[in-house]
Amino acid sequence: MLFYLIRRFIYAIPIALSVGLVCFMLVHIAPGDPINAIVPADAPLELVEQIRRDYGLDQPLPIQFGIWLAKVSVGDFGSSLATGRTVWSDLSVAIGNTLRLALTAALIGFVLGSILGALAGSFQGTFIDKIAVSLAVAGVSVPHYWLGMVLVVIFSVQLPWLPAMGAGPGGSADWSWDWEHIQHLILPAVTLSVIPMGIVTRTVRGIVAEILNQDFIQTLRGKGLTGRGVFWHVVKNAAPNTIAVMGLQLGYLMGGSILVETVFSWPGTGLLLNNAIFQRDLPVLQATILVLAMFFVALNLLVDLVQTALDPRIKRG
Template identity: 35%
Template sequence: MKGYILKRLLSLIPVLMVVSVVVFLIIHMTPGDPASVILGPEASPREVAELREQLGLNLPLYQQFANWFIGIVQGDLGYSYFMSESVLEAFVSHLGPTFSLAVLAQVFAIILAIPLGVIAARRRGSVVDQSFMGLSLVGISVPSFLLGLFLILLFAVELKWLPVAGYKPLSNGVFLHLRYLVLPAIALGAMQAALIARMTRSSMLDILNANYIKTARSKGVKEKMIVYKHALRNAFIPILTVIGQTFGTLVAGAAVVETVFNIPGIGQLIVNSVERRDFAVIQGTIMLVAISYVMINLIIDLLYGVIDPRVRLSRK
């Protein structure tokens, strides 16, 4: 078990090497630089050139990469041109909102999707099944920003139940914290819910036709027991994979929802940093997101063993 985790962690190294080179090249090949953004549109080219020099942007690309890479190896992800703090500090301070949002979106998705998927599987081909699956197709197809704007119009502007946008940290109280996150969590979680519901349905269909389920039925086991104890647990591995993958996407991919709802999370940090060409933050944040993604996948892999003893890694 320990060996497995170590191996997985070591495999992170080549992944991060590739990510670092690709991210660095993409960012530095994109036109635009932080100096002209800092100085504003009316600054003279001479002033921009002076600031570029001060910021070390006139060094050859390989040298800039080497400086950055040596920093990373030493645990220093760099310093933000705009935020007067290190990239790590910026990442940590933006992680809270994203994490809360991702967890809430995931909880919403799971609570909604698994029962829907199970019901659809049990009533395969019925009107209920078809309408649920139709709904899930809509969930996958509607872009989150559109759903977000629709939710804002309905629940914030028209009904005035919930705030339009913004974020209150947990320290302001749990309810206030959740109040600001409900709409973005629904907007973000809808697509995940659709994916999870579809996976639950198809996975359950496979299992419900398995021989041991038929045996259980013929033995007169209660239907509820069959569905929730025998079938769902066995159907859960592919569902868990989807949940894991979607959670990774939630952490990294909430940029649009965070922008629409003005939530100061990782997604917004990346978008804002791209807009102001804050190179160190873009590079560092993407590296950290890549690490989080791999770690989440590792945790999911380890969870397989908890659910299904057959894939347990340590067998002593």
């Protein structure tokens, strides 16, 4: 197990370097000059060049990448071009808010998806199966940003039960686990949970249906094993593949929440990334994309380890 862990970690290093290179290059090949976003149109040329030198933007791209990579490796993401604050001061708060939203959405989506998928796989062709499949198809088909706006209209405008903006009272970005703050979490979490709910439902349905048709299940039933015992064997066999799908979906929730966070003005990495795009704030863009990508890489590594612990055949393979 230790050797497998070391090998997977070594495999992740070139992936991380490649992701860093892609993050750096993507924000540089986009049109526009980031300096124009922080200086007035009539600024003297000398001032513009001085700011460019201060941020190292006057260097060739390979040198800029080397300097940026050296700083990032020690946790220095630089300062925001738009606000002047350190990137990490804003990014750390945004990461916490996005992680809180993603984990809540994952809990809702994974629990509902697992229940619906298990019921659909156990009762194939029945009315329960059709309802579960219909909900799954609707979940992966409805655009979540559109669903978010519909929920705002219903539960924040017509039925003023839940707030529609911010992470706390008055649009605050601060968080505490009380009812006033939890109310702000409900609508974006439900909106974000719809897609993983649909994907997990369809995945679990297919896995459960396949396992129930295998010969060892019939043997267990022939030996007189009760429904609870058979269910436990189905869960053990379905867990590795299901966890792999859930891990990928959690990564997508972290990186794909930009539209939902923008709709609800949720102060997470999605909203931070959206503002940085419009402000052409390169340090914030690079840091946010890199951190989200590294989270995805780390999550894949964790999923591999959990799969190996649940199914030793993966390690032997």
